[in-house]
Structures are given as structure tokens and as C-alpha cells.
Amino acid sequence: MKLVIGNKNYSSWSLRAWLACKQSGLSFDEIMVPLYGEDWDERKKEDDDLAPSSGKVPILWDGEAVVWDSLAIIEYLADKVGRDRFWPKDDAARGMARSMVAEMHSEYFALRRQMPMNIRKRVEGVAVTPEVRADIVRILTLWAEARARFGKGGPFLFGTFSAADIIYAPVVSRFITYGVPVPGFAVAYMQAVWEHDWVETWVAAAEDEEWTIEQFEGPQAA
Numbered sequence: 001m002k003l004v005i006g007n008k009n010y011s012s013w014s015l016r017a018w019l020a021c022k023q024s025g026l027s028f029d030e031i032m033v034p035l036y037g038e039d040w041d042e043r044k045k046e047d048d049d050l051a052p053s054s055g056k057v058p059i060l061w062d063g064e065a066v067v068w069d070s071l072a073i074i075e076y077l078a079d080k081v082g083r084d085r086f087w088p089k090d091d092a093a094r095g096m097a098r099s100m101v102a103e104m105h106s107e108y109f110a111l112r113r114q115m116p117m118n119i120r121k122r123v124e125g126v127a128v129t130p131e132v133r134a135d136i137v138r139i140l141t142l143w144a145e146a147r148a149r150f151g152k153g154g155p156f157l158f159g160t161f162s163a164a165d166i167i168y169a170p171v172v173s174r175f176i177t178y179g180v181p182v183p184g185f186a187v188a189y190m191q192a193v194w195e196h197d198w199v200e201t202w203v204a205a206a207e208d209e210e211w212t213i214e215q216f217e218g219p220q221a222a
Contacts, residue, residue, distance in 0.1 A: 002061045017060065
């Protein structure tokens with residue numbers, strides 16, 4: 001398999017797909033494509049690795065199979081290696097995990113706009129809009145419920161590391177970058193995610209990157 005990803009410092013969806021590949025236990029080659037560079041528009045047209053998704057990342061190639069979109073990649077890999085590797089076995093837990101993943105995949109636009117992922121950056125005194133605050137409260141509420149109901153088997157949302165933690169890992173990064181105040185249970189959860197071996201590997205690589213994307217460094221992140 002090969003996984004095409006964007007800049008590790010900024011690309012939240014690439015992080016999710018990369019963690020999914022690691023979770024699968026399958027070997028894969030990583031192809032990093034710097035986003036929004038001077039030749040980005042041309043590369044999107046000419047790069048065969050990017051063609052199926054019209055220049056969007058991440059993209060997973062597995063022989064003749066090509067899968068884009070992080071959630072689709074999670075589901076493809078779960079079908080390939082066994083769904084229990086990605087989802088809780090308990091029906092109630094699995095139902096909640098899938099709902100939380102779907103909600104993160106399709107919601108929280110205010111949070112994404114005002115707090116773009118930027119692993120290297122630390123920002124103090126962010127003026128949080130009511131819309132962003134509502135997103136934060138909703139996420140923390142879901143985290144609290146998952147931990148209280150299904151998190152007794154370990155430090156992650158449903159005990160052991162799962163698709164839910166993969167999907168919410170970039171949110172952990174955003175909360176750290178922008179100094180979002182969170183209750184104690186969330187501090188412990190975020191620490192567990194941030195200290196996960198795979199996340200630490202990704203963060204170290206992001207910190208070593210030389211690229212800067214100005215649209216993710218501007219006033220909305222200041």
C-alpha cells in the first residue's frame with residue numbers, strides 16, 4: 001500500500017489516515033505532497049497519485065484499489081484487517097463511536113476555521129466566538145460521555161485506541177495549540193493521545209518540516 005498525505009504540521013485529515021494505516025498493522029509507503037506550494041495547481045493536474053481525488057489528500061492506494069477521504073480509508077482498512085481492530089466490540093459502544101466519528105467528519109466547521117491545525121504553533125488569548133465555543137462544549141460533552149460509559153478499559157475514549165481516537169487526534173492538537181481550557185478528565189485523555197507512540201512520531205516529523213502555509217498562520221490563528 002501507499003498513502004499520499006499533505007504537510008504533517010497542517011493536514012488534519014492526513015494525520016487521521018496515517019494513524020488508520022498504523023492501526024491496521026499493514027505495511028505502507030508514505031508519500032508526502034507539500035500543499036499549496038508554487039507548483040500545487042500543476043501538480044494536482046499531473047500527479048497520477050493525486051488524480052482520483054482531484055488533488056485532495058489523503059489518498060490510499062492498495063494495488064488497483066484507491067480510497068480517498070480519511071473516514072473511507074478507516075472503513076476500507078477495517079474491512080481488510082477486521083473491524084474489531086478499529087471499533088469497540090460492544091454494540092452500544094460501537095454505536096456511539098461510529099456516531100462520534102461521523103459527527104466529527106461532518107460538523108465543527110467553526111472550530112476548523114478559527115483553529116486550523118498547526119502542530120508547531122502555540123497561541124495565547126484566542127478570542128473564541130460563540131460558534132467555536134459551542135463546538136468545543138459539544139466535543140467535550142461527547143468525550144465525557146464516552147469515557148464515563150465505555151472508557152474503563154484504558155485511557156482512550158472507548159478504553160483502547162480506536163477509530164474514535166484517530167478521528168479526534170487533530171482536535172487534541174488544536175486544543176493544545178490554542179490553549180483551550182478543558183476539565184481534568186479531558187487533560188488526561190489529551191495527554192494519552194499526545195503521548196501515543198504514533199502521534200509522537202507524527203508530531204516530531206511535523207516539527208522538522210520546513211514548509212509554512214501562510215493561510216494557516218494568519219490572523220485567525222493569532
